[in-house]
Amino acid sequence: MNITTNNITINKSEASKINQIDFDNLVFGNVFTDHMFECDYIDGAWVNPTIRPYGNLSISPAAKVFHYGQAVFEGMKAFKDSNGDTFLFRPKENFNRINSSSKRMAIPEFPEDIFFEGLTTLLKLDKDWIKPGIGNSLYIRPFVIATQVGVSASPANQYKFMIILSPAQAYYTGDVKVVIAEQYSRSADGGVGYAKAAGNYGAQFYPTNLAKEKGFQQVIWTDANEHKYLEEAGTMNVFFRIKDSLFTAPTSDRILDGVTRKSVIALAKKAGIPVEVRPILVSEIVDAANSGDLKEIFGAGTAAVISPVSAFSYKEKTYTLPEMTKETKYATKFKKDLMEIQYNIAEDSFGWRYPVN
Structure with a gap:
């Protein structure tokens, strides 16, 4: 027909x-x-x-x-x-x-x-x-x-x-454990990291497989020059909660301008949660984990929406994030807020919802 x-x-x-x-x-x-x-x-x-x-x-x-x-x-x-x-x-x-x-x-x-x-x-x-x-x-x-x-x-x-x-249905069903990259890179300055080019993802599979062999599900990628700065988590943008503030890397020609990422930033600002968009050192996160100030890490992306991280590994040492109630976790709040807008349950004050008439 x-x-x-x-x-x-x-x-x-x-x-x-x-x-x-x-x-x-x-x-x-x-x-x-x-x-x-x-x-x-x-x-x-x-x-x-x-x-x-x-x-x-x-x-x-x-x-x-x-x-x-x-x-x-x-x-x-x-x-x-x-x-x-x-x-x-x-x-x-x-x-x-x-x-x-x-x-x-x-x-x-x-x-x-x-x-x-x-x-x-x-x-x-x-x-x-x-x-x-x-x-x-x-x-x-x-x-x-x-x-x-x-x-x-x-x-x-x-x-x-x-x-x-x-x-x-849900892409990830539980918290994930991640490895912070020390050798492999997802993208480099002047490259195509910000683009959703097919080859970007194919190149991730081998180092991700190495992480899986050690009992981790994903890799948090670091900069290609010195592996000092945190960039993305697997196929998602990544957020860090230190005390009650939220941190995420700025977009660049290495980092994808994620739709979920910018939505989380907007929701956080609306809720009065301090947000810093700036380069984040690996050493900052390790220090915050050691001091107990690191409360949460979570990925943000279309497929997973919000994917909480329960532990990360760096230089062969594993750091476990603290147990928190659902009511106090930013990851839970942002996932709920996003999905209530997506499913037309809550008011959409941002104008994000697009009806298919």
């Missing part, structure tokens, strides 16, 4: 696979909805925006994405409230960031009108995959890959922009 709505051609799936899915036992990112959005960049323009049944792509083994890594992506979520209405959370931030990432990777930027029309049309088509209830969501993965055939080392002149959807 082909339908054209404004700029987008819709080819609907003949039958939904939704009844085959166990929504109570989802593995993050392994199940996908009935449809996907795609649009191609050909002859200097984005053309043929289409929604079609989710399925495999046919692509040449000589496509430049495989050889020179021209690929960027985003992570977003859709939420459903108790009335069955669907909302996005600060989607303009994700749109701006995928274009910023694209620019850094010499990929042409994507038009805003087609992005939002494609995204909202896709969400309406697969709205039954968005389950209500705190913790349930629909993870949204926009991405761009270079599709031009050829192995010459130069930017492609053909690309494919896509959006796929995956029903999700």
